[in-house]
Amino acid sequence: xxxxxxxxxxxxxxxxxxxxxxxxxxxxxxxxxxxxxxxxxxxxxxxxxxxxxxxxxxxxxxxxxxxxxxxxxxxxxxxxxxxxxxxxxxxxxxxxxxxxxxxxxxxxxxxxxxxxxxxxxxxxxxxxxxxxxxxxxxxxxxxxxxxxxxxxxxxxxxxxxxxxxxxxxxxxxxxxxxxxxxxxxxxxxxxxxxxxxxxxxxxxxxxxxxxxxxxxxxxxxxxxxxxxxxxxxxxxxxxxxxxxxxxxxxxxxxxxxxxxxxxxxxxxxxxxxxxxxxxxxxxxxxxxxxxxxxxxxxxxxxxxxxxxxxxxxxxxxxxxxxx
Numbered sequence: 001x002x003x004x005x006x007x008x009x010x011x012x013x014x015x016x017x018x019x020x021x022x023x024x025x026x027x028x029x030x031x032x033x034x035x036x037x038x039x040x041x042x043x044x045x046x047x048x049x050x051x052x053x054x055x056x057x058x059x060x061x062x063x064x065x066x067x068x069x070x071x072x073x074x075x076x077x078x079x080x081x082x083x084x085x086x087x088x089x090x091x092x093x094x095x096x097x098x099x100x101x102x103x104x105x106x107x108x109x110x111x112x113x114x115x116x117x118x119x120x121x122x123x124x125x126x127x128x129x130x131x132x133x134x135x136x137x138x139x140x141x142x143x144x145x146x147x148x149x150x151x152x153x154x155x156x157x158x159x160x161x162x163x164x165x166x167x168x169x170x171x172x173x174x175x176x177x178x179x180x181x182x183x184x185x186x187x188x189x190x191x192x193x194x195x196x197x198x199x200x201x202x203x204x205x206x207x208x209x210x211x212x213x214x215x216x217x218x219x220x221x222x223x224x225x226x227x228x229x230x231x232x233x234x235x236x237x238x239x240x241x242x243x244x245x246x247x248x249x250x251x252x253x254x255x256x257x258x259x260x261x262x263x264x265x266x267x268x269x270x271x272x273x274x275x276x277x278x279x280x281x282x283x284x285x286x287x288x289x290x291x292x293x294x295x296x297x298x299x300x301x302x303x304x305x306x307x308x309x310x311x312x313x314x315x316x317x318x319x320x321x322x323x
Contacts (some may be wrong), residue, residue: 008148015125016143016144029158048070049210051274063092068210105140122151168310171193179274189215230245259297263294
């Protein structure tokens with residue numbers, strides 16, 4: 001069996017087998033699989049994002065999630081765990097489909113994790129009820145390549161250097177529902193978003209998982225900066241998760257206009273806590289899919305992030321006070 005650090009697939013009559021050796025200890029790989037916060041960072045083929053609605057990793061436990069495709073199509077998935085052996089094995093019964101469609105991807109998935117002394121061999125076996133069912137998911141959903149890319153993303157998640165998180169908290173003298181609206185309605189965002197002195201020229205929003213906010217900020221000297229937020233999770237009025245990037249006017253991702261080594265994508269989590277008429281807002285920022293150099297740039301810029309977000313929150317505070 002392969003020990004190369006790349007995914008390899010074998011298709012049998014009613015079974016698809018994918019293997020991958022990961023350059024990370026088995027315990028780390030296991031934790032990345034059973035922790036919902038980590039699973040959302042790697043589950044699915046490249047270009048997909050995932051929202052987990054429920055995940056109880058134990059025999060009989062339910063796992064419900066929605067995969068968001070890069071073209072905007074959602075794929076609801078429902079699974080029930082059958083066997084869980086810590087650090088060694090996970091088995092679950094899976095069913096899935098396109099949103100609104102009949103379940104047409106039903107199989108038993110078995111993941112095994114073999115300790116290779118600091119590395120881990122992952123073996124994924126998806127067993128289908130018939131050969132026709134296997135061929136259907138291969139042709140309809142690209143299951144073989146999608147499975148390989150999923151293991152590749154898991155490997156990237158556990159092998160990549162870990163970045164420190166940037167966290168900033170602020171209490172606003174406004175109810176949580178209003179603060180959430182200020183983050184999720186384009187007309188409101190245009191009145192406060194960005195550091196002090198910056199104005200929002202344009203803000204087009206598609207508020208749904210997989211949707212985005214495409215906006216343009218203008219600095220006091222007239223310089224335009226386009227940005228894009230791609231939403232991953234929306235839970236009114238308490239949580240908002242999105243991937244933040246610089247972009248051009250067409251919405252295509254671009255590098256930071258003043259730093260070529262700034263991370264291309266930033267995962268942003270906004271948590272709102274009700275404090276009886278006031279709201280505690282906690283924002284977390286962390287690079288995703290970043291190189292070592294990009295992570296170093298991010299970590300060296302935390303003081304500047306504090307200043308930038310403080311100025312942004314000052315503007316939000318003024319906006320909320322004037323309502």
